[in-house]
Amino acid sequence: MFRQIKVIVILALVVVFGAGCSRYPAGVGPQSITPQVPREEKSLTTVRLVFNGSSDNSSLRPAGAPEVTFQLKLLDAANASCPVILLQKKTSAELVSDTYQAEAEFVGVPALPALARVEIAGGYIVDTTDSKQYRALVGMKDLVEGVxxxxxxxxxxSKISADVGVNLLERLVAAPANVATLPVPIVATINSVVAGLDLSATSVYDDALLAFNSEYAQAAPADAEFAPPVDYASLAFPKSDSNLSLTVNNFNSLSDVYLVLMNRSASNLTPTWSVARATSSLRANQAVPVAARASQPTAEQQFHCWLREQKNLLPKATVALRPSLRASLRAATLNDQLPFTAYLNHDFNDATPYVKTTFNATCVKIVEIAGTGKSTCFFLDNNDLALSDMAEVLDGVSAAWLNIYAKNREIFGAEPEGDFNGLVVDDFYVLLSRKIFTAGYFYGGDLYPSATAGVDYSNEKKIVYLQYPLDSISLTHTTDRFASTLAHEFQHMIHFYQNVDLTSSAVWLDEAMSGYAEWVNGYQIENGRNQSKALQVQDYLNSPSSSSLVSWQGSNEGYGLVYLFGVWLAQNYGTAGSVQPLIAAQKEEKLAIAGFTGEPFDKIFAKFMLALLVNDTAGGTYGFKNFSLNAEYDFGENLAAVSLNGPRMTLVDFSSATSGTSAVSPYAASFVKITGGTDTALTVNAGLPAGIYMFQLKKN
Known part of the structure; x- marks a missing residue:
């Protein structure tokens, strides 16, 4: 490619006396410093720099006598104070027999990995095949002693392999401390990385850095709690030091650094953090905190909280074989009219939390549950019998229900059947009314005799309530709404029954499993059949630091959070999606999850929080299968699309030092993203109260 011109460097020699040690902060040139390279510790060698190529197609084009700078950069991983040693000399080229020549001699060359560079001022090399001009030529070699x-x-x-390799190595040692982290032999390793690249790609220099980091970047510290995600490196996984300091090397324009501040305690905590260039002495700017858009629970959501809490007030259930007399009770038949009691409005006060009303309803459809001898009876409020499309809706809902019934029992376990609390609860009832207070609910009191102490009311049936929407968007939408609500509420019934001996239980895991029930029955965000969950997930992602996984508030954010957790938990730890052992554990929720997964709850929580960040749509620990938290989802039928943008983060540009605080609720996380690297080291400092754990990740 280049003709072998007579610009020759002869480096023969002895080390200590004339070499220089140079560091390269951004925008700063070489600075001569006496190196610390004792003669007895280094094997010496000689070096000759050669311009390669044909003797015909390249030439030196001077403008007068060109000045030539010869540079040899030695990489000494064992020298912590001066890992990059710079040998440099300038000379003017002399015209000898129509050819410019230049020579330079240095004293002291250890046998180390070396980067070579020749710069021509007042002239350039021209490649006559493509007329490209080069004022600098580069090369590298793992120097060998004795030759x-x-x-x-x-x-x-030029983007040939040697040029790409030198560019990569220069970027890696832009922060001299990085030399000690490079795999050896250094140059041979760089060459192996470059060998696998497409040198014709316009992004080949960046591709080289990505390829190197993918294969050789340190993945995790020795004390990592578990393995970091693929393609990420970490220095803290996690760290909980009260005064933490990290130095992230090789922070370049392709890098994103994340700080995930997790609160694994029962208290609200506020960690502090700051980021700066390793050499920065700038006063830190204060980061603008992310705006938390936490909402208050609606009246309907408060009602559901109250319903779940009623479970803890109900007496311990009794399960027995059905007496023969009870077995003779007549099942409902089509067109039967029966009185039902239900909660129909949202008046709320301490004395009477919700007002119950009794009204008549008619059995409008009965479906047999194949192979069980059981029936499901659909009753419609007598005031709603004239609703249009009701027959079509019931056909669609009843068909969906048979699939939901089988799927929920497979995934979550059985609901009450036979004799439960002295009631025969084989047949299933679904009550529909426009007056039902919320989209749907299950009340455990219906499974007790009405005179039982602690029971507000009882229809003495295995029953789920559904609100017929006042405004129907379409037949399909109404059917899907009913079906997804049935899946959700039926899980609550199963959860209630499977935990009959648990004297006290929290709401959040029950709601997580009901969210998963919607997903596992096909009512998903990703397939466009669950806009309401998409909106709840969107609300959660907008305020992750103030949304606690384990402290249930009943808000949209809470529903969005536990929906994601339920789906993620089942995908990663379920057996073919089944979570029956979790539902039947009859333990406090954290202990139940630990038993189900075989891992401490704090570890499960940390993995889940990181899954929200990494968002691997291949599924597994760090994501959701075929579902992205950074995408827009369309729901058709004139419903608004919903955009998800991942967990809201504090965004930090590396252009200046920045500090901030992050208020974090119990079992929640705050996310910080740092960009704008300049091939220099990033310093991260943090003040972490007891209970806060920092997971740091770097992605290139």
Missing amino acids: ANEISLYGEG
Whole structure:
């Protein structure tokens, strides 16, 4: 490619006396510093720099006598104070027999990995095949002791393999401390990385850095709690030091650094953090905190909280074989009219939380549950019998229900059947009314005799309530709404029954499993059949630091959070999706999850929080299968699309030092994203109260 011109460097020699040690902060040139390279610790060698190529197609084009700078950069991983040693000399080229020649001699060359560079001022090398001009030529070599080392030089920017390799190595050692982290032999390793690249790609220099980091970047510290995600490196996984300091090397324009501040305690905590260049002495700017858009629970959501809490007030249930007399009770038949009691409005006060009303309803459809001898009876409020499309809706809902019934029992376990609390609860009832207070609910009191102490009312049936929407968007939408609500509420019934001996239980895991019930029955965000869950997930992602996984508030954010957790938990730890052992554990929720997964709850929580960040749509620990938290989802039928943008983060540009605080609720997390690297080291400092754990990740 280049003709072998007579610009020759002869480096023969002895080390300590004339070499320089140089560091390269951004925008700063070489600075001569006496190196610390004792003669007895280094094997010496000789080096010759050679311009490679044909003798016909390249030439030196001077403007007067060109000045030539010869540079050899030695990489000494064992020298913590001066890991990059710079040998440099300038000379003017002399015209000898129509050819410019230049020579330079240095004293002291250890046998170390070396980067070579020749810069021509007042002239350039021209490649006559494509007329490209080069004022700098580069090369590299792992120097070998006891032989005459020769380093071939190539045009800087030519994008041939040697040029790409030098560019990569220069970027890696831009922060000199990085030298100690590089795999050896250094140059041979760089060459192996470059060998796998497409050199014709316009992004080949960046591709080289990505390829190197993918294969050789440190993945995790020795004390990592578990393995970090693929393609990420970490220095803290996690750290909980009260005064933490990290130095993130090789922070470049392709890098994103994340700080995930997790609160694994029962108290609200406020960690502090700051980021700066390793050499920065700037006063830190205060980061603008992310705006938390936490909402208050609606009246309907408060009602559901109250319903779940009633479970703890109900007496311990009794399960027995059905007496023969009870077995003779007549099942409902089509067109039967029966009185039902239900909660129909949202008046709320301490004395009477919700007002119950009794009204008549008619059995409008009965479906047999194949192979069980059981029936499901659909009753409609007598005031709603004239609703249009009701027959079509019931056909769709009843067909969906048979699939839901089988799926929920497979995934979550059985609901009450036979004799439960002295009631025969084989047949299933679904009550529909426009007056039902909320989209749907299950009340455990219906499974007790009405005179039982602690029971507000009882229809003495296995029953789910559904609100017929006042405004129907379409037949399909109404059917899907009913079906997804049935899946959700039926899980609550199963959860109630499977935990009959648990004297006290929290709401959040029950709601997580009911969210998963919607998903596992096909009412998903990703398939466009669950806009309401998409909106709840959107609300959660907008305020992750103030939304606690384990402290149930009943808000949209809470529903969105536990929906994601339920789906993620089942995908990663369920058996073919089944979570029956979890539902039947009859333990406090954290202990139940630990038993189900075989891992401490704090570890499960941390993995889940990181899954929200990494968002791997291949599924597994760090994401959701075929579902992205950074996408827009369309729901058709004139319903608004919903955009998800991942967990809201505090965004930090590396252009200046920045500090901030992050208020974090119990079992919640705050996310910080740092960009704008300049191939220098990033310093992260944090003040972490007891209970806060920092997970740091770097992605290139």
